[in-house]
Amino acid sequence: MSDRAEWLDQRLAAAGLRRTGEITCPHDRPWGTVHTAPTTGGPVWLKAPGTGTVFEVALYELLPRVAPDHALRPIAVDVDRGWVLLPDGGTTLGDAGTDLVAGLVTVLPQYAALQRDLAAHTGALLSYGVADMRPETMPARFDEAVAAVTAGPEVRALRGTYAKWCARLAASPVPASIDHNDLHPRNVFLDGDRARFYDWGDAVVAHPFASMLVTAAVVRARLGVGQDDPAVRRVRDAYLEVWSDLAPPRELVAELELACWVGKVARALIWDRALREQGHDQAREFADAPRQHLAALLADGWSDLTEGE
Incomplete structure (x- = not known):
């Protein structure tokens, strides 16, 4: 020290x-x-x-x-x-006592604007060592994740479907950008209506909409609601509004759901990477996280995860 x-x-x-x-x-x-x-x-x-x-x-x-x-x-x-x-960044959205949905409706358009600004800098992000989880790389990443966590036959059988999802996302008019990959309320500082985002250690370069995987899972867990609940749709739509010049709303919604399905593999791999760090007893606490995230591909919905924040 x-x-x-x-x-x-x-x-x-x-x-x-x-x-x-x-x-x-x-x-x-x-x-x-x-x-x-x-x-x-x-x-x-x-x-x-x-x-x-x-x-x-x-x-x-x-x-x-x-x-x-x-x-x-x-x-x-x-x-x-x-x-x-x-x-010190001040108070986080998670600690501010703000209504969760109202707070996310305020901060998510700002996050989307940040992503749009960073889309022109993906080369720099990759050069820093931010993991490449762009749609065109994800079929190979699926194979990597399956091998890393010794996935069962049900997950392995999704390989063809998963590759089709990735191909659809790769053809999107939405450019790859940074995906915070752990975007929950305690990773957002809130000063009035201005949001500042931090703790970027899980970040990847990906389809930007995959960011909503963790956010939607947290909303569902906090409120005890399904993914079609009006609260989840309100948060989703506030985020997508910033991208509304690129495609009609229905297409953006479908693309967000697809990006979140694909993003489950990125989450599994980032957890696996974290746990490969040496000399930390805490790794045992999270030992099953990579397998849990990959198994979420078998869940009922795009926003189903086994853990939130």
Whole structure:
């Protein structure tokens, strides 16, 4: 920790800040470690992603340039060491006491706008090491996931159908972009009506609509409703409105559902990657997550997942 503490103090000094208390470690997971400390400018957060998610550090250089209104501006970034120092983002949507659906209706159009801005930067995202989960790559990714979790025959039998889904998405007028891949209310800071999105360690380059897989699953779990409930449709439609110039509403809805079906494989693979990080006892807690996400391909609906936030 001494190297990180020294770096943190140096970066604070360069920003005109000073640490006023001890550094603590509230999060230590297979996919990354987070330290926090009080300073003269408020709490700060030093994130050290794991080897599979170190791309997040470079991402924090890109996001403030491309989407400055919707990303935290880091105090310091060290791509070589894989560290990023962030200011405190304030209150998350999950902790704000805001009505969940109303809050998502406010923030999801902003997230979609961020995705549209980032669509022109997929080459940079891939060069950072963000996983390539674009539709044309996903049949091979399906094979990778099936092998990684030793999937049963029912899942394996979906291979042909899954490839057809991917081909349909690959022909879409909706461009590939970033998919946060864990877009739930506690990964969104809310300042008035302005949303800022963070914790990008699960992010992939994919059909952007796959982002709604986790969001819809959280809404359903929180409200205890089905995927055709008006609350889920309201959240979905608020997100899709930003894409309405690209296709008629009915086609966008169908494409969103298809992207979420395809995105279940990406979720399985990202969990598998996280659990391959070494030296973390916490990995046992989540050991079955990759298999559960892949098994969600056998569920009844596009937004069915075994876990939300």
